[in-house]
Amino acid sequence: NAGVMQNPRHLVRRRGQEARLRCSPMKGHSHVYWYRQLPEEGLKFMVYLQKENIIDESGMPKERFSAEFPKEGPSILRIQQVVRGDSAAYFCASSPPMGDNEQFFGPGTRLTVL
Amino acid sequence: AQSVTQLGSHVSVSEGALVLLRCNYSSSVPPYLFWYVQYPNQGLQLLLKYTSAATLVKGINGFEAEFKKSETSFHLTKPSAHMSDAAEYFCAVISGTSYGKLTFGQGTILTVHP
DSSP: OOOOEEEOSEEEEOTTOOEEEEEEOOTTOOEEEEEEEOTTSOEEEEEEEETTEEEEOTTSOSSSEEEEOOSSSOEEEEEOSOOGGGOEEEEEEEEOSSSSSOOEEOOOEEEEEO | OOEEEEEOSEEEEETTSOEEEEEEEEOSSOEEEEEEEEOTTSOEEEEEEEOSSOSEEEOGGGOEEEEEGGGTEEEEEESSOOGGGOEEEEEEEEEGGGTTOOEEOOOEEEEEEO
């Protein structure tokens, strides 16, 4: 059973461009979570999604950031008009529909904004 | 609201010595508690979890943690450190009111000296 897949692993963007980060959950997992790890900071929750639904987006910045988890295909975290402060590691995690709250993490996407 | 405090951003031990990484949590309801390890430029790997069963939890790689409700603590220990234990360790909590949202501590970097 393959683990959580994220791509790309590294992404370089210039200020003002768009960044799209993809996450494929583990097989059988219908819950996806996105976290951000900024330099010198801990991991911060961004958003929790189930298929076609956003359950909790309390950690998402109000502007430029959006997330989706369509019926088919990976979850996408989209950052529009990136700024240097968006440079960070973005981690996706997934969990099964029924469980004990354990989340399985992907290897992360490291975004660098020039 | 839930929160996690990890005492000590850096811990250094000698190979073979006891490892003790401290974690205190705040939660208004019985929590689920986790310890994750992160090696450089990698994702997070679950070490162990507390889900209201036994208060002494055994995890992978010889680590264990004890849930102490009276002290609101979930400290991570390992009797004998190995060089391969050098990594960053994160304590995290989910409480019933924030289902799906892992709240992480700031992390503790463990250094193991020969």
